Amino acid sequence: MARLLLFDIDGTLIDSDGAGGAAILDAVEEHFGIQREHFPPLQLAGATDPAIAMDVFGHLNRSHTPEEVTSFLDRYLSHLQRRLQAEDFTGYTLPGVTQLLQALRGESAAHLGLLTGNVRRGAVIKLTRHGIFEYFIEGGFGSDHHDRNQLGPVALQRMQEATGTTYDIADVIVIGDTPKDIRCAEAFGAKCLAVATGQYSHAELSALNPWRCVESFADVPAIVELLLHD
């Protein structure tokens, strides 16, 4: 039976060096005519894009329709695209990630999917820019629901349809860098491999009792062993 590995993106696979948050503030300036300096800090780690957008509207005491959230996120996506294509873009793939994905792709015992707060288009933009989009079959995205805890079953169902496999929930592993990833895994009974390459330390993540917690993916053989056989 294949294991289903559902990867988060930001802080887990890539570090876009602030480009995502900057693109949100670009959208704030454009959509509301408010300078970024006058906007309070946003909690981005682990949040879905629609939840971030709703936070923005909330900060400004603006009510919003789903269409306005979509329009705001469209602006965000065009700025994200621009920032990731810029010559001075300094984002990078996190240590061991590309080698890990290559190693797992050769394993029939693993199916690779996504479980991310990014809207689908944002996920495609980010992963394509870093040359790792091709590794993933399907996934659950922020565009499916603003509540991250609703995304696990969506990812599971899409992967089952795409691969023709019915996964035992004991073989489903969510891989992410924030407490929200750990809770999102718990919400549908999956395991969570927490990785401390984002904003949270190994100690902070371990305290939430994920299935496993590692500092990074730098030791690729050890991570492959853990994901396939532990």
Ligand SMILES: [Mg+2]
């Ligand atoms: Mg993340």
